[in-house]
Amino acid sequence: MTLDARKKLILESIIKDYVETAEPVGSRTVVKKHALNISPATVRNEMADLEEMGYLEQPYTSAGRIPSQMGYRYYVDCMMEKEALSDKEIEILQKILQDNIHEWNEVIEKVSYFLAQVTSYASFVIFPSVSLSHFKYLQILPIEENKALVIAVTDSGLIMHRKIDVPESVTPGDLETIGKAMNKVFSGRRLNDISRSDLRMIRDSLRRRKKFIDKVLDAVEYILTTSEEERLVISGTLNILNEPEFKDLEKLKKILALLDEGVLFKSIVPEDVTDEVEIRIGTENKIEGVKEISLVVSGYNTLGQRGKIGVIGPIRMEYWKAAGTVETVGKILEEILKERF
Amino acid sequence: MTLDARKKLILESIIKDYVETAEPVGSRTVVKKHALNISPATVRNEMADLEEMGYLEQPYTSAGRIPSQMGYRYYVDCMMEKEALSDKEIEILQKILQDNIHEWNEVIEKVSYFLAQVTSYASFVIFPSVSLSHFKYLQILPIEENKALVIAVTDSGLIMHRKIDVPESVTPGDLETIGKAMNKVFSGRRLNDISRSDLRMIRDSLRRRKKFIDKVLDAVEYILTTSEEERLVISGTLNILNEPEFKDLEKLKKILALLDEGVLFKSIVPEDVTDEVEIRIGTENKIEGVKEISLVVSGYNTLGQRGKIGVIGPIRMEYWKAAGTVETVGKILEEILKERF
DNA sequence: TATTAGCACTCTCATTAGTTGAGTGCTAAT
DNA sequence: ATTAGCACTCAACTAATGAGAGTGCTAATA
CATH class of the missing domain: 3.30.450.40 (GAF domain)
Incomplete structure (x- = not known):
């Protein structure tokens, strides 16, 4: 449905005015504010038409008109020009x-x-969510006596980390080995493609240090789940x-x-x-x-x-x-x- | 200034009631809700006293009373028993x-x-703020082609990191050397004791790679300033x-x-x-x-x-x-x- | 002397009635 | 097709009224 030029003009006037003032807009106001050279009575007739068509509504008899939802929709779809940022x-x-x-x-x-x-x-x-990014890099970094940092980097450049405890018996060399092994499995894969069964597979393939590896995997899993949001x-x-x-x-x-x-x-x-x-x-x-x-x-x-x-x-x-x-x-x-x- | 037992009781009644209902409390209500065996008239007299002393106030003549700020203060200081969590x-x-x-x-x-x-x-x-923590550990970790991660760990266990660009000419070996040198200067010091002049000192002591070292120092500085909040x-x-x-x-x-x-x-x-x-x-x-x-x-x-x-x-x-x-x-x-x- | 019953008084809140004014819808004239 | 004119509508404001909750005071009581 398309409106004739004058109806459009009136609809627009009412929308602009109402948006600014939050008050129902009367026929006189439309004429004055937008310097139309038609009389209020004519505007009233047009407004009655627009109301009948559903583009305007009246809060109560003998108040001015306000745009209906449909009125805004028509304006947005058929008339609006986006106002650029300065x-x-x-x-x-x-x-x-x-x-x-x-x-x-x-x-x-x-x-x-x-x-x-x-x-x-x-x-x-x-x-x-970054869960669609690809795993790029994983490292287990010893940072103090009995702690290490599991660091994961995605191809989108996000960095996630998590601290874990390291038992006495695990050497820095072990950390490196484990890190490398995991890197091999994970790298290039999408974060949300890595499932629990992948994690389990790694756990099985690395025979030694099972308990510790579980901890690392927990950390990885934590990283995966939080990155999903x-x-x-x-x-x-x-x-x-x-x-x-x-x-x-x-x-x-x-x-x-x-x-x-x-x-x-x-x-x-x-x-x-x-x-x-x-x-x-x-x-x-x-x-x-x-x-x-x-x-x-x-x-x-x-x-x-x-x-x-x-x-x-x-x-x-x-x-x-x-x-x-x-x-x-x-x-x-x-x-x-x-x-x- | 100390109140006699009955005044205390009335003050408490009014506070409890007003806190619950947000309505001024009348003399009848005090008697009824707290089953006192004195008459409303007596309570009225006491309330007039309490008002004169400043513990109660009246929103307008012939409304009930509400506790004044001073009334709450007295209650909190001299009468309140903290209610424990269940x-x-x-x-x-x-x-x-x-x-x-x-x-x-x-x-x-x-x-x-x-x-x-x-x-x-x-x-x-x-x-x-963690700015009072001590620097424990710093590492520069190459994570991809031309990027490295500056990682700082404090003794309080907080981990901060920041990504930097690495020029072609800088080798992983360089990163390690630089990292170690910085570690030596920083480690054990309080974060907010590390000043710009320290950073400059490092910059001067490491002759080569000045530009790159500046970048690392920028990252460190960023870590320091953000950790101050x-x-x-x-x-x-x-x-x-x-x-x-x-x-x-x-x-x-x-x-x-x-x-x-x-x-x-x-x-x-x-x-x-x-x-x-x-x-x-x-x-x-x-x-x-x-x-x-x-x-x-x-x-x-x-x-x-x-x-x-x-x-x-x-x-x-x-x-x-x-x-x-x-x-x-x-x-x-x-x-x-x-x-x- | 402390307490209390009784009662006139005060002030808010809710309700009602009257007034104003903006704005419409309709009719008849242009 | 447009417009002037006019009766009509309805929210918003103002004033007046009444009800009710609660007080403060006085005089009686224990």
């Missing part, structure tokens, strides 16, 4: 990242923080306190709980995202309890996998700004990660 | 910790979470949404901002804490803007230093429960850390 903002972001490129951990935190600041919504960055960072949670729609404590509680609990939060982020920005408005998000939020999310590529980045805010959201920002920041994040890691 | 709860905590003893990181997170759950206030754990974990932030005193959005915003910003939060935690539980009520906390919170905090020992653990909640707090819980959980945390790390 050069200045891009510069700021790049400066932030140049100063703090030590760990990918830090990078995603800074990026998320920046995104929240710029959009003034809550933002998130999901860094993909993707990393989630959320920033700007408090921004939602500024949105009038969450002045109601019950609603606020629900959405804060959502942002507070990583597992819960992940469940509302779409599984498959592309490099294109995707927008989910209100009830398009399938989640228990919280229907009054929108999500703007984009994928980014790193380590041969896809991470996710986006913002979460009220339905009354500046989609144009959010989409443009998420898009650009995602691209920059992707670049930086490629460059550095 | 055996069952202790058991649960220990079970949680036995399952998750891999990293001290995890331990403090679990402990903090537990504390928030049990008290239903917001909780925090501060893990001391103490770690802060806050849990149960959302619990404060349940307290009626924070139904006001402005107050809520302030306190959430406080809990959200680590630096800000640390500024209200007392510098010096002992093994004894310390309680700060309301304005006894010197902090801009937020006067309506109380803090219950205790120190715990680890790595030869002192960490802090506690809860933060409204002035209308179950101090008896909070104090007992913080005390016990702190002790258990201390034990676990000693055992494992």
